[in-house]
Amino acid sequence: MVVALSTGWFNNMARCGHRIKITVNGKSVYAKVVDECDSVHGCDDEHNYEAPCDNNIVDASPAVWNALGIDQSIGEQDITWSDE
Numbered sequence: 654m655v656v657a658l659s660t661g662w663f664n665n666m667a668r669c670g671h672r673i674k675i676t677v678n679g680k681s682v683y684a685k686v687v688d689e690c691d692s693v694h695g696c697d698d699e700h701n702y703e704a705p706c707d708n709n710i711v712d713a714s715p716a717v718w719n720a721l722g723i724d725q726s727i728g729e730q731d732i733t734w735s736d737e
Contacts, residue, residue, distance in 0.1 A: 654717045657688035659710040672737040675717060677730060682720045683737060684713060 656675070658668060668686045675682055690706040706712070711734055718725050721732075 654682060654684040655687045655714045656684045656717060657690045657712040658686055659690050659706055659708050660693050661708055663689040673734050674737055675732055675734045677721050677732040680721050682717055684717050
């Protein structure tokens with residue numbers, strides 16, 4: 654299970670390779686931080702030409718959402734996360 658964190662939370666790669674705990678609706682899972690969701694730049698080749706993300710995003714793999722029982726068709730879900 655892997656996640657990308659928005660720029661500030663990614664903290665200049667300080668969290669890259671570390672696990673975080675994600676909690677929603679009383680369920681928790683651990684996921685490894687593997688990338689940054691760029692909330693500053695975006696819209697270039699390096700960022701797959703996607704728009705910059707919000708500054709409070711945890712972009713998780715489907716395995717994370719499945720483990721938490723989240724319906725991925727909802728789009729966005731309020732969660733909490735913490736360093737392991």
